[in-house]
Amino acid sequence: MRLGVVIVSYHVRDLLRACLQSVYEDAARTPGLHVDIVVVDNASTDGSAEMVAEEFPLARLVASRENLGFARGNNVGLKLLGFGRSELEEQGSKLERPEAALLLNPDTELQPGALAELTGFMQSHPQAGGCCPRLNYGDGSFQHSAFHFPGLAQLALDLHPIPRLMETRINGRYPRSLYDGGRPFPIDFALGAALMVRDKAIDAAGLLDEGYFMYAEEMDWQRRIQQAGWPIYCVPAARVTHYEGQSARQFRRAMTVALWRSRLRYYDKHHPAWKRKAERWLIARAMRRRLAQARAALAAGQDDAGVLQDQMAAYAEILTWLEENASAGGEQRP
DSSP: OOOEEEEEEEEEEEHHHHHHHHHHHHHHTTTTTTEHHHHHHOOOOOHHHHHHHHHHHTSEEEEEESOOOOHEEEEEEHHTTTTTTHHHHHHHHHOOOOOOOEEEEETTTEEETHHHHHHHHHHHHOOOOOOEEEEHHHHHHHEEEEEEOOOHHHHHHHSOOGGGGGGGGTTTTHHHHHHHSSSOEEEEEEOEEEEEEEEHHHHHHHHHOOTTTSSHHHHHHHHHHHTTTTEEEEEEEEEEOOOTTTTTTHHHHHOOOOOOOOHHHHHHHHHHHHHHHHHHHHHHHHHHHHHHHHHHHHHHHOSOOOHHHHHHHHHHHHHHHHHTGGGGOOOOOO
């Protein structure tokens, strides 16, 4: 089997090195598997691109001069592998396209046998459009890798957490017993940290929506893949360690704004008008509350002033964006 691997990286050189090493090592122990790796570096200044060029010469490196984000970056890699090409481009290309593509975050490490489990599942289940592994955090603890598509209840819990409900179906989680059972099970969508998608499913759904900069793009993509008739599964026998969010932590304000803009884009694409209106109301109400809380904390001298000011700026920007785009959610502004 030919497998394309796309890794989009931003300022995580050491994690990227470990990720690439784990891919090559696991590929070497998987008989009959040919892996073609593309690394798209989003204008890192920590020597990431130079490290890849020097230490992993077999990987194809795209050293972007700008931060393309997750969706655009992955699309660059997918196109290099032969996905998303027009018929004219395909006619003039001698590239042998992989049978599947694995999107992999640079803050992940494949555990031994992960590629064998994932590719083996895809080969034995030709109706599957894609699959994901079981994830664990860097300390070895369990991380959910699969989720139900979000509704109003999940949004409400995200904005106003209730501890006893956070690990339930209401919050979009699958039972831990399904992961512990070790057998593949169908899911709505997988976390984009490690997601394998079949070539025919990509052809049917198209590439990722570049209107997303970061967050929710993998959810949107898998929804379109499922709508095209290609189901997604979790393969818990495949294990991947995820050090989670290392790139995003480097600029929290921008990522907070990107998160909510992306979620709103997803809601606007896939939810009816009445639900979009309710979602905007819930988000605006929560942002106003958080903004008021941060202002009060700043006035009282609580916490770090710089952090609070950063939070206030993010909440204010989200509220402004909601006001400016109110028509997408219904007749009235939130």
